[in-house]
Amino acid sequence: MIIDCHCHAGPGDGLSGPWDAHADLRHYLRRAERAGIARSVLFATFHSDYTLANRAVARIVAADPQRFYGFAFVHPVRDRGRIARMVGEAVERHGFVGIKVHRHDGRINGEVCAAARAWRLPVLYDPMGEVAVAELLAQDYPDVNFILPHLGSFSDDWAAQLALIDHLRRHRNIYTDTSGVRRFDLLRQAVRRAGAHKVLFGTDGPWLHPGLELHKVRLLELSASDEALILGGNFLRLTGQE
Template sequence: MIIDCHCHAGPGDGLTGPWDANAGLERYLRRAARAGIARSVLFPAFHSDYARANRAVARIVAAAPQRLLGFAFVHATRDRGRIRAMLREAVEQLGFVGIKLHRHDARINGEVCDAARAFRLPVLYDPVGEVAIAELLAQDYPDVDFILPHLGSFADDWSAQLAMIDHLVRHPNIYTDTAGIRRFDLLQEAVRRAGAHKVLFGSDGPWLHPGLELHKVRLLGLPEEEEGLILGGNLRRLCRLA
């Protein structure tokens, strides 16, 4: 079963670009189905109220629970003091299986990590190139799993992505995803050095084509078992899915 671990959905309310406008899924879902992607992890587009945005994503997930999974988006600064309550609602009422946050909003903090530990949730945190945070996350929260997507930089920061590979190798609880990685040799190097068990398939849909992003994984030419870890096995393990 192929699982896309990285897809945005639902309303945004900033309207500065696609990233904080409505993230419709119609074309994405058609493309994913044609590519053979069986399930997708959804989290909101950027929003001024993530509690509200998470509920909107939960309604999308509830309409197709065998096809979709939810991660709760939180803002580490704006939601300070209510993150545990937001995640309790996300887990116990909305059925979400992970946490999403982005340095574009605010840097990850201890309140988020403590809540992730309490609810046993993986954290997908985009560090926007500040991959050194992996050292602190691994040191202070070795029992929490962190996915730093795009090999650490959607902006194609070559030096950050090289450094991210070292963190993948050294820290058992630090992972990455394949979404938007443009330098194929770096993706290949990450899998070779850190192992297929440290990399998850993600598309950054609905804006990137899931079939194209999936093809990059196929081009790695991995043994079936290793490819299977990237294409879904790792996500199932981290989210404790059957």
């Protein structure tokens, strides 16, 4: 079963770009089905109220729970003091299985990590190239698993991506995903040096083509067992779905 661990969905309430406007899944789902992607992890686009945005995502997940998983998006600054409550609602009421944070909103903090620890959830945190935070996350929260997507930098910062590979190798609880990684040789190097068990398949849908993102993993020409880890096994293990 192929699982896309990184897909946005539902309403945004800004108009600065697709990332904070409505994320329509219609084209994505058609393309994902053709590619053979069976399930997708959904989280909100950027939003001024993540409680509302998470509830909108929850409705999408509830409409087809065999197709979707949900992650709770939280703002580490604006939601300060209520993150545990937001995550609790997402888990207990909506069945979400992880937390999403983005440095565009604010740097990850102890409150987010404490909520992840309390609910035993992985955190998908986009550091926007500030991958040195992996050292602190691994040191201070060794019992929480962190996925730093895009090999650490969607903006193609190869130096940050190289640095993240070292963190993947050294820290048991630091992972990455394949979404939007344009430097194929760095993706290959991440799998070779850190191991297939540290890399998850993601597409950054609905904006990137899921078939194209999946083809990058196929081109790695891995063993069947290693490819299966990246394409779903690692996600199932990290979220306790095995």
